[in-house]
Amino acid sequence: MSAMSAELPFKISVPESKLDVLRQKLTLAEFPDELENANWNYGAPLADIKRIVARWKDGYDWKAEEARLNKELPQFTKDIDVDGFGTLNIHYVHQKSLIVDAIPLLFVHGWPGSFIEIRKILPLLVQSSPEYPSFHVVALSLPGYGFSEGAHKPGFAHQQYAETAHKLMLTLGYLEYVTQGGDWGSLITRTMAQKYGGKHSKAWHTNFPLATPLQFSSNPVLYLQHLVTPYTAAEKTGIERSKFFERDGRGYFQEQATKPQTLGYSLADSPVGLLAWIYEKLVSWTDSYPWTDDEVLTWIMIFYSSRAGPASSIRIYYEVMHSASTLQPSTSKPTIPLGVSHFPKELRVPPRKFVENTGNLVFQTEHSSGGHFAAYERPEELVGDLRKMFGKQGPAFGVVPGKNGYERRISANL
Numbered sequence: 001m002s003a004m005s006a007e008l009p010f011k012i013s014v015p016e017s018k019l020d021v022l023r024q025k026l027t028l029a030e031f032p033d034e035l036e037n038a039n040w041n042y043g044a045p046l047a048d049i050k051r052i053v054a055r056w057k058d059g060y061d062w063k064a065e066e067a068r069l070n071k072e073l074p075q076f077t078k079d080i081d082v083d084g085f086g087t088l089n090i091h092y093v094h095q096k097s098l099i100v101d102a103i104p105l106l107f108v109h110g111w112p113g114s115f116i117e118i119r120k121i122l123p124l125l126v127q128s129s130p131e132y133p134s135f136h137v138v139a140l141s142l143p144g145y146g147f148s149e150g151a152h153k154p155g156f157a158h159q160q161y162a163e164t165a166h167k168l169m170l171t172l173g174y175l176e177y178v179t180q181g182g183d184w185g186s187l188i189t190r191t192m193a194q195k196y197g198g199k200h201s202k203a204w205h206t207n208f209p210l211a212t213p214l215q216f217s218s219n220p221v222l223y224l225q226h227l228v229t230p231y232t233a234a235e236k237t238g239i240e241r242s243k244f245f246e247r248d249g250r251g252y253f254q255e256q257a258t259k260p261q262t263l264g265y266s267l268a269d270s271p272v273g274l275l276a277w278i279y280e281k282l283v284s285w286t287d288s289y290p291w292t293d294d295e296v297l298t299w300i301m302i303f304y305s306s307r308a309g310p311a312s313s314i315r316i317y318y319e320v321m322h323s324a325s326t327l328q329p330s331t332s333k334p335t336i337p338l339g340v341s342h343f344p345k346e347l348r349v350p351p352r353k354f355v356e357n358t359g360n361l362v363f364q365t366e367h368s369s370g371g372h373f374a375a376y377e378r379p380e381e382l383v384g385d386l387r388k389m390f391g392k393q394g395p396a397f398g399v400v401p402g403k404n405g406y407e408r409r410i411s412a413n414l
Helices: 016-027 046-058 062-072 158-171 184-196 220-228 233-248 251-258 260-269 271-284 293-304 315-321 352-356 379-390
Strands: 008-010 075-082 086-095 103-108 135-140 177-181 201-206 337-342 360-366
Touching: 016 046, 016 271, 046 271, 046 293, 062 293, 075 158, 086 158, 103 158, 103 184, 135 158, 158 184, 158 315, 177 184, 177 379, 184 201, 184 315, 201 379, 220 352, 251 260, 251 315, 260 271, 260 315, 271 293, 337 379, 352 360, 360 379
Parallel strands: 103 135, 103 177, 177 201, 201 337, 337 360
Antiparallel strands: 008 075, 075 086, 086 135
């Protein structure tokens, strides 16, 4: 591991030549036809895509947005050695709180997210107050996403993403830390809890619990409790939401988990194809979030201008689904404290008893609105849950020894 590798400042700077090619491709774009009254039933509506493409070509100012991202998010790169895969140059956001004893927190995104998901919660997490804990925040671009280098050979699955994230925290001096993740970030932080829990990873929180149906053989008490406990209204709605996603929303998963290279040609060559593929998820996976066209385009530009290219981001589906550790999952559960935030328009919303079986659940809360991208859709609610979980009256208070997030403000910044 590159324990002493330098933390190099990073600024996003997409070459003008790449932007020129983008404008040419947008000008030459061809669109499919569309059935009458198709709405969202067949995918992203033609009118939406044409409108956003027109904005992308003639009104959207990426360089201005690039400057805003560079101003808002302190970014760096570091070389991280991954066992069996060599050294990868990893891009990440890193901002320390003014509180010396703030809690080190690693934020891990998924697909089709990126480091941009930290944008709204970062200023909230580093805030200092006697009423709630403060955090030192690290949000990496997963290998193959954003401005991180991607793997160069097959087999880079959740175990390797977890190793990369863990080693990044260690090289930054955070020998003990907590984590938060959604989407693939949930699996990655769970893997970190299993591999590094206790000594390094001290607690984990997710807004995307990977809960599976209960089995009598593995947890008879919880299984019987589930049988005799009626579902709440929220659980019933969640079950229907989960069924809908399995029936009408999971096709992308099968393609990305079986033939990502084939899809990758379209994502890499066609900015309109990339836009439509991700825009559909941004809208259908959120809870009526009022996306502006410029917000969507900034999200898409991170994929379009990514270091490894947009095809690299979807390979995680193939690698995880073909990983030996996935095909033969471990029966061991993380023992460190787990917190879960439930949002009703998540892709899967499991019954609460299923969630209780995923680990050492110490904190669980339900929200009345919100979807898959909780950090972006409902930043105050997500940060509020983290503050409750790790605050003075919370079940995970003091899990990182000497790091309670309240004391020893840096005098130079007072």
